[in-house]
Amino acid sequence: MHFVRNAWYVAGWAKEFDHELRHAKILGEDLVMFRASNGEVAVLHDRCPHKHLPLSKGRLIGDQIECGYHGSVFGADGKCTRVPGQPRVPPSACVRAFPVHERHDIVWVWMGDPEKVDPDDVFDLDQLGDPEWDAHQGDALYIESNYLNVAENLIDPAHVTFVHPTTLGSDAHSEVPVRCDASADPIYTWRWIRNAPPNPFFQNYADFKGNVDRWQYLYLYLPSTAVIDFGSADAKPGSTEDRRDEGIRLFAVHLLTPVSERETIDRWMHIRNTHVGDEAVARVVDEMFRTAFAEDKIVLEAIQLEEEKPGAEPTLQLAIDQGSIAYRARIKELAEAELARH
Amino acid sequence: MHFVRNAWYVAGWAKEFDHELRHAKILGEDLVMFRASNGEVAVLHDRCPHKHLPLSKGRLIGDQIECGYHGSVFGADGKCTRVPGQPRVPPSACVRAFPVHERHDIVWVWMGDPEKVDPDDVFDLDQLGDPEWDAHQGDALYIESNYLNVAENLIDPAHVTFVHPTTLGSDAHSEVPVRCDASADPIYTWRWIRNAPPNPFFQNYADFKGNVDRWQYLYLYLPSTAVIDFGSADAKPGSTEDRRDEGIRLFAVHLLTPVSERETIDRWMHIRNTHVGDEAVARVVDEMFRTAFAEDKIVLEAIQLEEEKPGAEPTLQLAIDQGSIAYRARIKELAEAELARH
């Protein structure tokens, strides 16, 4: 399995960065990161070319990194500006610098071909930055599982009944058919539960007269960002997806960063169109999601361990897997196309 | 090294099973086990064929297992009876079920070819179930060593002097020759110490007038069950093995379950023909064995680590190794014959 390299991945929430060296591993590569005095985040390969000490073990001298072993100095662009003990800096003494873009309080890093970098490609969503909506950053959840396992879980409404019985799911949903548009971009799956009582969360924060129409829409943006739109609106015959803004909507956004072949960071946040600016509601939502995603983590880590056992047979494909099958096929295609170009 | 698969292995003491999912690893295979409402123990491969979540992470719905990820349901026979979200159950959605047999409060599982299964082959011993004898289940001792190392230790009286100086052995024995019938089934080794003072344990629980004849008989049943018959009787010229029932006999029974190539569970119990029904005596015996077997564990785990070092030369064969040599040869033969049939 190869990673998709020509993509923007989340390096962290903007608030995590300041004028301090910070290590991260993304797509198996060790990176050193810091926010320079001009406010921009720099990301470099975390290894001095001389004796290979990680640069994150050195220190910042202004906006440059001094290696902690022999004091070679590197700028935010990766160029070496000083080698103590010799007047000339060898041209090969440089480290790879990675393009960075900050948007909506999230720092993204480009892990691929520098010639293909385009800040316009950074993930965006209309509701982010819209004053009618409230966006709230949650946790950076570390999951010992390949990111494909994590991502397919996020386009899979069928697991909710069984993995999240106390939070997001209920037995009533288990036979509601899941629909999928596997050729769309983003790939998405959805289902409607018509004319049913509101679930406890939506009941508490809305003023529904009676039964509601409930929906789940799960969007998966390549390579690894998911937006899950949960919502409820007063039950009405013939409702369609266009009517969603009449109700209460709560988005769970998952920004997946592959750390290694077997580790992923799932930075999740939520966006909602109700109780905008109400921190207490934000905390209630976060706590609900925190509980639910911890349940996913248990399942995803168990599956990873099975995957690593020798001689594991292929998984069985079911009707509910359409989104996952399409997603894995597209990732494979992207990764193979990148390899072919090398 | 290959395991002997066409054999009954211990899955656990009968008392360990109830209406709850329980994981075990036997011969490197992950199993999920539970006692159904009809009293029978079910053993299945511990992996849902869909996304490979271990079934032991799901839950029991009556006498069926519901997978904890997407709710597929499997019966005790491994057949899938429900896939939520689709009307038809795919024929390939099933998991392997393993034959089980319970005898003398021990649950055995058949790990091999289902066509060769025969409950009559489950290990038995006349003294088990005989009211003149008291059988007492001890511990499930986890040993990080290949089961062949553990088994050969159990047919090897020569180590007792050096590994168990404070419990089972004494310097006096070290030069008493060990005899072996390597062609018998079970393979067995033995030695007699004639006309010697009784050892402390037997002295405390018998009424010997003076010196005794002491014996150790070690029986090894393929693939991995050992019965060690320790005993003492009043010293008498010309005593033979037929006279053993005139004395006090104490059997240590070791039921070895290979977990992986480097792990074994040694479930041990004892059987005795003295103080039948006396729980206090049973506890004294167990405590003595618990101390002794912990000493074996140290040796067997150290040997395993040596075995795993690169470039280890072959072991040296001594006169005391007859039983072990015969045992390893027969296991090799059995395992190779099984492979040849595939």
Place this chain on the structure above:
Amino acid sequence: MHFVRNAWYVAGWAKEFDHELRHAKILGEDLVMFRASNGEVAVLHDRCPHKHLPLSKGRLIGDQIECGYHGSVFGADGKCTRVPGQPRVPPSACVRAFPVHERHDIVWVWMGDPEKVDPDDVFDLDQLGDPEWDAHQGDALYIESNYLNVAENLIDPAHVTFVHPTTLGSDAHSEVPVRCDASADPIYTWRWIRNAPPNPFFQNYADFKGNVDRWQYLYLYLPSTAVIDFGSADAKPGSTEDRRDEGIRLFAVHLLTPVSERETIDRWMHIRNTHVGDEAVARVVDEMFRTAFAEDKIVLEAIQLEEEKPGAEPTLQLAIDQGSIAYRARIKELAEAELARH
């Protein structure tokens, strides 16, 4: 990478040995060691040839080792003298014994071809045993890094400014050029800081009138012993290395024992020509070195982890690396010459 086997390596400080079994690993080989009643240290391969139990898990019977599994007995020369249960000792029942030599309270073991052993080759230094000098054994520092990484650090004055800013180094040194005699035996590097204030340590223990000339001489004896001569003398135009005995000299001696490909024990001691016999000064010096070498350990272990990552590119060579480059080349030559003879 292969080890240099035809060499004396440190097995321990003499004071670490008494009439007790002790395990060590050197060049990846497990050894059992003890001091016999004649005062000589014996070193044997730590594995009984029978079932491979480490002999260090057995016990001393006089000056022989009794295996803890079946009681076979081995002398300090590795010959087997007893196998319980059989009258004849098989000729192949012996373990490898390693030549040992003790000098200046250090025990050295010869890991190579027994025909090439020569006690005259054991490392020596004029100042060891000289009553004008005080030699003080420090610690056995365990470092998870290949010994070549550790050794090259010891012939590298350039790292001192950056790794030891609070103890041995100062920014003032970083541009003083390092000189190297890469063809000498031992290889050595050096630099002089002329007419500068004494550093705090030398100031406290000497009576300098004003500025001093300071020096660092780093000698690397193959395969893995380093002597670092730090010193200061009253500043005088035209000083040369011959003048070092006019000042205060402090030697850090590092005796490296490769444990495995990724582990090294650095037994360090110091020798000084001031305050001879003053234990309080010895403790101050040790504490300073202990702090500094713990800083090296962090760097060397981080480098080892980088070295083990897949696909690591070669390190970059700088002007300061002359000593290290020469050292690694000579080790390679020695190891390859040994392999060629086999």
